Amino acid sequence: SQKIEQNSEALNIQEGKTATLTCNYTNYSPAYLQWYRQDPGRGPVFLLLIRENEKEKRKERLKVTFDTTLKQSLFHITASQPADSATYLCALPNTGGFKTIFGAGTRLFVKA
Amino acid sequence: NAGVTQTPKFQVLKTGQSMTLQCAQDMNHNSMYWYRQDPGMGLRLIYYSASEGTTDKGEVPNGYNVSRLNKREFSLRLESAAPSQTSVYFCASSLVARGGGETQYFGPGTRLLVL
Numbered sequence: 001s002q003k004i005e006q007n008s009e010a011l012n013i014q015e016g017k018t019a020t021l022t023c024n025y026t027n028y029s030p031a032y033l034q035w036y037r038q039d040p041g042r043g044p045v046f047l048l049l050i051r052e053n054e055k056e057k058r059k060e061r062l063k064v065t066f067d068t069t070l071k072q073s074l075f076h077i078t079a080s081q082p083a084d085s086a087t088y089l090c091a092l093p094n095t096g097g098f099k100t101i102f103g104a105g106t107r108l109f110v111k112a
Numbered sequence: 113n114a115g116v117t118q119t120p121k122f123q124v125l126k127t128g129q130s131m132t133l134q135c136a137q138d139m140n141h142n143s144m145y146w147y148r149q150d151p152g153m154g155l156r157l158i159y160y161s162a163s164e165g166t167t168d169k170g171e172v173p174n175g176y177n178v179s180r181l182n183k184r185e186f187s188l189r190l191e192s193a194a195p196s197q198t199s200v201y202f203c204a205s206s207l208v209a210r211g212g213g214e215t216q217y218f219g220p221g222t223r224l225l226v227l
Contacts, residue, residue, distance in 0.1 A: 008152065032213040043116075043202050043218030044155070051213065089154070093214065099170065100216060102147075104154035 002028045004103035006090055012109045019077040021106045023090030026071060033066055033073050036089040038105065044089055048075075080110045113138050116219035118203050124225045125193045133188040133222050135203030143206040144186040145170075145216065146178060148199040155202065161186055193226045200224070 005024045013019050032051045036044035050057045050066045057064050063076040077084050090103040116137045125131055142163045147155040157170030161180040175197060177189045190197060200223050204216040
């Protein structure tokens with residue numbers, strides 16, 4: 001069955017550094033991949049979508065890569081700020097292409 | 113636009129009680145979803161509705177029923193609540209992006225405790 005793996009351990013970094021989060025998936029080849037941000041007590045918020053024919057996508061301080069050979073996506077936040085502290089979820093379409101599977105997320109803490 | 117709204121925000125139930133979680137979206141999206149989120153397990157799909165008048169089971173549908181009342185509203189019902197249904201419930205609606213890819217918009221969640 002399809003599986004998404006995100007590092008369950010929290011990532012602690014210093015303000016100004018680049019945060020890199022990893023999403024690995026198995027048993028399938030998705031047409032696209034998404035990243036969402038979730039703050040405590042709130043619903044997830046969509047950040048970026050990257051398609052299988054795109055190697056990299058950027059939005060302001062965010063950068064996402066998608067390596068379909070390694071079955072991995074990397075999510076980077078450059079010049080990180082304490083306000084970037086949140087849980088980041090990776091999401092992929094199910095094989096039916098309609099339902100979405102979410103990873104459990106990685107918690108990021110940015111210290112001032 | 114309010115986006116996706118959910119009521120109630122919090123609820124405490126006793127085992128065996130029933131309740132309905134309400135969800136509405138004002139973005140004219142065709143598809144709507146109900147998820148539950150438990151610590152360490154991520155979001156799990158309970159039911160979804162691809163369009164008004166249709167509903168389908170997701171990964172964890174047992175113990176739940178849904179109604180797609182109209183294009184805006186999608187409710188989730190627990191007929192006989194069990195402690196295992198203690199969770200945070202999120203409603204979402206989705207938009208298909210230009211070029212493909214379905215982006216979901218989430219409500220603020222309902223925190224449910226079943227004693």
